[in-house]
Amino acid sequence: MNGHKGEATFIYAGCTKDARKELWNRLINISQQMSSSWVVGGDFNCITSIAEKSGGRVPNLVKMNNFSDNIHRAGLFDLGFKGPAFTWKRGAIWERFDRMLVNDAWFNHFLLTFVTHLSLAGSDHRPILISISHPDLIIKLSLLQIKTAKALRKWSWETFGNVHAKVQEAENEVNRLEHEEQIDNVEEKELLTAQNNFLSDIEYQEKILKQKAAMNIFTDGDRNTVFYHAYIKYKRKCNTIHAIQNANGQWLHDNAEIANDAISYYKNLLNQEHHPRTPIERAQLSIIPEPPLSGHTFLLN
Structure with a gap:
C-alpha cells in the first residue's frame, strides 16, 4: 500500500x-x-x-x-x-x-x-x-495539533513570561520590603501584598516544574528501548477513533465523515444562543434536610 x-x-x-x-x-x-x-x-x-x-x-x-x-x-x-x-x-x-x-x-x-x-x-x-x-486525514490533524501547541507555547510565554525570573524578582522584593519594615519605612499592607505575589509566582513555578518532570519521564525515561516506542505506537493505534454516532443516530466509519461530523457538531455547539440558568430560589433550599446535631452520638460497627 x-x-x-x-x-x-x-x-x-x-x-x-x-x-x-x-x-x-x-x-x-x-x-x-x-x-x-x-x-x-x-x-x-x-x-x-x-x-x-x-x-x-x-x-x-x-x-x-x-x-x-x-x-x-x-x-x-x-x-x-x-x-x-x-x-x-x-x-x-x-x-x-x-x-x-x-x-x-x-x-x-x-x-x-x-x-x-x-x-x-x-x-x-x-x-x-x-x-x-x-492516513492523510490523521496527518492533517497531527499538523493542526503541532500548530496549536506552538500557539499555546507562544501564549504561555507572552502571558506568564519567564516564571523562574519572576519568582526571583518577587523574592527580592519581599526581602527588600522586610528590611524597610524593620526601619519603619514601609506599611505592613505593602509587605503582605508582596508576599502574596511571591507565593503566587512559586505556585506557577511548581506547576511548570511538575509538567516538565512528567514530560521528561515520558520522553527520556525509556528513550532507548524498542518496546517503549512500539508501545507508544500501539497506544496511538488504540486511541484512534474507528467510528462515531452522529446526532441522527447513524454510525459513521469513514474518516472524512467522522472529521466533518465532529467539526459540524462543535460549530453548532459554539454558535448556539447562550441561555443563562434559572437562579435557585431560597425557598427551594428549605426542602434540604438539616444535618445531624453535633451533640448526637453515632454507633460505628
Missing part, C-alpha cells in the same frame, strides 16, 4: 502444550529476524483473559499468562477488533481464539489498520476482515 510492503504469517495453533510451545519458539525466532512490517493472524487456540470466554469451565490462568507472555516476547501487539466479542463457538461455549497481531514496524506504515469480526456462518469460527485506511 502506497509503496510499502509487509510480511504476513497465518496461524493454526495446535491444542497441546508442546504444539503451542513449538509454534511460539518459531514465531519468536522469526520476530528476531524481522525488520519489515509483519502481521500474524489466525486461530491461536488460546485466549488472553477471562473476558474472552463465555460459558463452560473457568479458563486456565497459567495458559492465558503464557499466551500473553509469548505475544510480548515476540514483540507483537493485538490490533483489537470491531463486531462480536467471540470468534469460535461450540454448544454454549464462546471464545476469542482468532486474532490479528502486528509488530511495531507495522504501525510506521499502516497505523489505521482495523479488524472486524464478521457473521458466523458455515463454520465454528468467524471470518475476520482486516482493512487498512489511508
Whole structure:
C-alpha cells in the first residue's frame, strides 16, 4: 500500500502444550529476524483473559499468562477488533481464539489498520476482515495539533513570561520590603501584598516544574528501548477513533465523515444562543434536610 510492503504469517495453533510451545519458539525466532512490517493472524487456540470466554469451565490462568507472555516476547501487539466479542463457538461455549497481531514496524506504515469480526456462518469460527485506511486525514490533524501547541507555547510565554525570573524578582522584593519594615519605612499592607505575589509566582513555578518532570519521564525515561516506542505506537493505534454516532443516530466509519461530523457538531455547539440558568430560589433550599446535631452520638460497627 502506497509503496510499502509487509510480511504476513497465518496461524493454526495446535491444542497441546508442546504444539503451542513449538509454534511460539518459531514465531519468536522469526520476530528476531524481522525488520519489515509483519502481521500474524489466525486461530491461536488460546485466549488472553477471562473476558474472552463465555460459558463452560473457568479458563486456565497459567495458559492465558503464557499466551500473553509469548505475544510480548515476540514483540507483537493485538490490533483489537470491531463486531462480536467471540470468534469460535461450540454448544454454549464462546471464545476469542482468532486474532490479528502486528509488530511495531507495522504501525510506521499502516497505523489505521482495523479488524472486524464478521457473521458466523458455515463454520465454528468467524471470518475476520482486516482493512487498512489511508492516513492523510490523521496527518492533517497531527499538523493542526503541532500548530496549536506552538500557539499555546507562544501564549504561555507572552502571558506568564519567564516564571523562574519572576519568582526571583518577587523574592527580592519581599526581602527588600522586610528590611524597610524593620526601619519603619514601609506599611505592613505593602509587605503582605508582596508576599502574596511571591507565593503566587512559586505556585506557577511548581506547576511548570511538575509538567516538565512528567514530560521528561515520558520522553527520556525509556528513550532507548524498542518496546517503549512500539508501545507508544500501539497506544496511538488504540486511541484512534474507528467510528462515531452522529446526532441522527447513524454510525459513521469513514474518516472524512467522522472529521466533518465532529467539526459540524462543535460549530453548532459554539454558535448556539447562550441561555443563562434559572437562579435557585431560597425557598427551594428549605426542602434540604438539616444535618445531624453535633451533640448526637453515632454507633460505628
